Amino acid sequence: MADPRGKVLPFPDRRDAPMPVGGGWAELHVHSAGSFLFGANHVEELVAEAVRLGIEALAITDTNGLYGARRLAEAAGEYGIGTVYGAELTLDQGLGSIVVIARSLLGFTRLSAAISAGQLAGAKNAPVYDLDALSAAAHEGQWAILTGCPVLGEAAYDTDAIHARMDRLVDLFGRTHLHAELVDHRLPEDGPRNAAVHAAAQRWRLPVVATNA
Template identity: 35%
Template sequence: MMISRLSAIATAPMRNGLSSASMTSAYAELHCHSNYSFLEGASHPDELVARARDLEMPALAITDRNGFYGAVKFFGAAQRAGIQPIVGTELTIDDGTTPPKDRVDYDRWGERLLLLVEDKLGYTSLCRLISMAQMPNAKGVARLPADQLAPLSGHLTALVADPKERLPFYQEIFGRDRVFIELHDHLAPDDRSRNQRLLELAGRYAAPLVITNEVFYATPDRHKLHDVLTAIRHRTTLDEAQRYLHPNAEHYLKSGAELRRVFDRYPRDIV
């Protein structure tokens, strides 16, 4: 459930560039949705753990949306598989926009902040943050005002993939060594340019980097189920949902070697 520090996992954090050591067989996935992320994740925690075991990952994080719904099943499965379980959540931060009326269109509103538990105190803090995000809102809606993070920011590690102007704010409340800029590349048209902007941002604010694959399913064949779930979430048909679908099947649980090959397309002075 806990991590002594993110850097204690032999795989994740990098400073001033992408460390080749981080993409070896010791890689651990830190951003992973199970089917407990309602109508988003397309694999059960057991399936994700089994895949991580096959890849010989030392650790795996399950980071479902705004809750610990699958944490108990995940924790048990990971322990049985000999994998260090890391519990976290992808928390929706209120960015000042109006929530959608249908309350299911998560793709278009709210800023996402990935929080990982470091220890028991961090677990308690994240439970409280989740409750604070959910309780004032209608069922199915969770949004946490950013100014409520600070009192409960201790013992948590934050990953941000699109921090916009909030990066200095996150660094102030969590601490510079606990806020990582998250890079992921699914071979989509805009991925490389987005990561280049993030690399420049990391350099500007001396922020450490971490690579994840933002996983939604264990294996590539599950992407079709993910497409169906996405269409249901948007209350439309598969044909009409094309603009919401991922362009390929790359959001699966990958090995460090696979991700290394993906990031080899970046300049050598970066990778």
């Protein structure tokens, strides 16, 4: 008889995953070709490049979907790289996008359900998420939430707006689960925006992570 739990996605036990010696890199914000107009490479190509660069764990965080999860599991097993599962969710009400990382198989299940509900409530390429439901799921402790893709252009210099958005995200998801995300693409606005994000993170005592988004 088949295992009723199924072999879905391999989530490492955090107790069995020691921190890498010498400081390894886990890339937590990557779009594959499954994200139209955001990513260009197939998951297998991204995994191969991550291995070439010495990245020890890779997340595929496609926009409003978990399209690459199965392919990530298979390719990572072939190349021997760690896996992280998540998605970038586009929120309304001026909150922009966030990246939700599943900490466990239960977190993955919750994320899958949230995406399905959002897609059903909205239209094609325009999901509508229930912010209260996302907040409740986040407070279960099975998600890590990043502040998402950086704002570009003049918006990157609007310090007040950046701080106000961080305040709203903290209200929704709590300091325990929210991580301030810094991204540097060597654009003129990266410095001012990252300074504002970092200042807001310090004010709320949030953990800070760097990604390539």
